[in-house]
Amino acid sequence: MKIAVDAMGGDFAPLEIVKGVELARDQFTDIEFELFGDEKQITAILQNSDRVNIHHTDVTIDMGEEPVKAIRRKKDSSLVLAATAVKNGEADAFFSAGNTGAVLAAGIFVIGRIKGIDRPGLATVLPNLSGKGDHEYFVMMDMGANAESKPAHLYQYGFLGDFYAEKMLGYTKPTVGLLNLGTEEDKGDAVHKEAWQLLNGSDTLNFIGNVEARELLNGAADVVVTDGSNGNTALKAIEGTALTMLKMIKAAIMENGVTAKIGGALLKPALKGLQGKLDYSKAGGAVILGVNAPVVKTHGSAKAEAVSNTFAQIHQMITSNLVPDIQAYVAAHKDDLSAKQLDAEQDN
Amino acid sequence: MKIAVDAMGGDFAPLEIVKGVELARDQFTDIEFELFGDEKQITAILQNSDRVNIHHTDVTIDMGEEPVKAIRRKKDSSLVLAATAVKNGEADAFFSAGNTGAVLAAGIFVIGRIKGIDRPGLATVLPNLSGKGDHEYFVMMDMGANAESKPAHLYQYGFLGDFYAEKMLGYTKPTVGLLNLGTEEDKGDAVHKEAWQLLNGSDTLNFIGNVEARELLNGAADVVVTDGSNGNTALKAIEGTALTMLKMIKAAIMENGVTAKIGGALLKPALKGLQGKLDYSKAGGAVILGVNAPVVKTHGSAKAEAVSNTFAQIHQMITSNLVPDIQAYVAAHKDDLSAKQLDAEQDN
Incomplete structure (x- = not known):
């Protein structure tokens, strides 16, 4: 090749x-x-x-x-x-x-x-950090290729993400969730309500309903369908928070003087493991599906x-x-x- | 009262x-x-x-x-x-x-x-963790009161958030940013492009342009204007990531045995300080402005x-x-x- x-x-x-x-x-x-x-x-x-x-x-x-x-x-x-x-x-x-x-x-x-x-989108593989089951990653799309989406575009993302999870992550009948304001069926704007109906009506997809951004890293779904705007916001908020927290842990160790510095040194392998789990570049780059x-x-x-x-x-x-x-x-x-x-x- | x-x-x-x-x-x-x-x-x-x-x-x-x-x-x-x-x-x-x-x-x-x-919205005060300057918090709205917004609604959020930052946080001429896919003026969907123009045209607001979700906790702006959908996604992604990371740090300490446990005990005050900085309930609850x-x-x-x-x-x-x-x-x-x-x- x-x-x-x-x-x-x-x-x-x-x-x-x-x-x-x-x-x-x-x-x-x-x-x-x-x-x-x-x-x-x-x-x-x-x-x-x-x-x-x-x-x-x-x-x-x-x-x-x-x-x-x-x-x-x-x-x-x-x-x-x-x-x-x-x-x-x-x-x-x-x-x-x-x-x-x-x-x-x-x-x-x-x-x-x-x-x-109709609209190719950007798919990213992110870590499932729930510690439950053997699904180490999930796929999310669109991460910002399209600023505006119709329900049918979100529906198509469901299929594209499903293929990626099956072929690339080896998941059988991956669960598919729709990122939304709340878990109830009638949440969100007209686009998300209609997308919910389309996804839910599919015989092929294992659609589990709406998922919230709070549960993304906690294994909410194997495939998360989102419009590009919210996908971009979620990804960047996750990255920003993770970076800020790692920086703050380091700063907190420094501020708390010698005792915490020793603590930090002893904790180093643990923190490195954490950083490793957060590093989703192991799963590759963003894919235009x-x-x-x-x-x-x-x-x-x-x-x-x-x-x-x-x-x-x-x-x-x-x-x-x-x-x-x-x-x-x-x-x-x-x-x-x-x-x-x-x-x-x-x-x- | x-x-x-x-x-x-x-x-x-x-x-x-x-x-x-x-x-x-x-x-x-x-x-x-x-x-x-x-x-x-x-x-x-x-x-x-x-x-x-x-x-x-x-x-x-x-x-x-x-x-x-x-x-x-x-x-x-x-x-x-x-x-x-x-x-x-x-x-x-x-x-x-x-x-x-x-x-x-x-x-x-x-x-x-x-x-x-036209549309009251939900405002939340979140921590500015940049460690720079003396602005410990920023205001963000709408956090999910409205699933759909027009440019004029986002414009009004700018004024409401500005008032809150001045009166409640004591900020003079607070900076106002628009949450968007990228920092350039022409980013996002039609609603965000028009909202950018309206906010930028205001003589009253100290509008600094688009801000990205990655920089929210890093002090991107004193007032962050967003539609309810992206505001909700950002808030929940931040909360979810922070919770997951704290849980993982604890798990990493346990997994790495005695040495890391001692490290963890020595690090306890530092972690507690971190948790305190993340706890935005000190600034109160969510306000319907x-x-x-x-x-x-x-x-x-x-x-x-x-x-x-x-x-x-x-x-x-x-x-x-x-x-x-x-x-x-x-x-x-x-x-x-x-x-x-x-x-x-x-x-x-």
Whole structure:
């Protein structure tokens, strides 16, 4: 299999991207890497060119650029060239740690939507920290690809998330929940009330109803369906709170003088374990589900190990046949999933 | 001043409510309490009836009841009777630890909206944990009173939150931010884009633009404006993550055996300090801003001390003249704040 890599996207690109490529190359003997970016810089880092092909470009898309404009104007950027290679069948998947909006736009406009999916969305795998059962992770989508959603889009996220949980996390009949203001059926705005009805009416999904943000990390559901706005808020609130608390524990240790410092030193392995459980980069990057190939955006601050974990995730996406299976399912259930059809039914 | 108290609302009512009333009664010599609820139960708990009047009723509204139906059908419930006392001028403020939706409905339909405020919202005070500056808290609204918002409602929340931060937290020209997907001006759905324009156009507010959920606890703004859906998601995600992390730190200490246990014991004061900083019940309960009297809903699980803190908050709301000042401001700026007027302008 071939993975097209935007070698210039990310806070530590190309250094950590190239190092991550080499880690993954040594781990997976069946991956060939097509790297797009500055040849000189890449060559200077690369220790071994086995199964690594470099395609030179000195054009890059920056983190702050307006995504859609950037991908239209910079067709010879490392990001767009990598996506184009996938479109042209020269690679099987697209990796970037760059501008999230631009990766999303390249996924949708260059690689293309799956026919029958109206709005591809951003899926993230987060840790289930309940300590109960053997489901270490859950999938949540959309995390912010779309600022506005219709009920049918949320319904489609349910199916996409369900496929991801089954294929990638190995869950049988994963539970699917809808993020909402409260657990009762009639909670939320009109979009969420209608989405509840659609999800609940599905014979395929194991829908368990509304879930609240308080229970996300506590194993509320294997698949959490949300509009991009609330998904983004939940993810960032979780990240912000976790970071703040770790910082405060460290500060509290310092403030409380010698005794607490000894306590802190003795507690170090425990805190490290905690940090490890919170580190969801082990499960890879954020996936654009609903497009015609694996497209994965890893964190801009990702170091080599997180980059390599993302390649492991892409490797599994390809070997598990995730995208072709979604395509086949959506084609076979076109009418049941179509936003147009569902809207028409709701109007009757 | 007189505070009308729903003595039967909350997980530990009437015990903790009555104990909280006595704590506050002993602290504030100018408060008289009008308690609505089961006279026998209240009398059995009450140690001293100074400045505490009991109004008997054996009807209560439960946590799970549909709010609007409940307040319509149960006019003689402790919750509705307390709100009615405020409406009739027999008390100056309304306190409850009961069904949030019912408290909200009673605030809006019994006590009434401030003329010129289209949608009263739920405001919560949360800790600023940045460790920078002297602003220990920030105000955020709406936390879930309204599942759907128009730009003008968000604009009005900006003014209500600004008043609260000035009067109650003592902040001069508090910074006002809009919770959104990203910090750039054009982020979010149409409602957030228009709300940004309205807030940015205000000569009164110190608007600093969009803020992200990751920075909330890190002092993003003194006043955070949000629609009820994202506000609710952010609050619950913060609470859930904080609870999960505290639980995990304890579990990590246990799992790592004797060494970590000693570490944990030595670290205890530091962790206790952390828990104290996270405990935002010190700043009182959630306030329904935009109604014609102080209406405060404290956490259902509140114990006597949190109940008493909420009375301190109500005491300050009354002595600082918060509600009359909001009423006067809104009356003087009716046209600038009106949703109807703002919608008409946006259509032009």
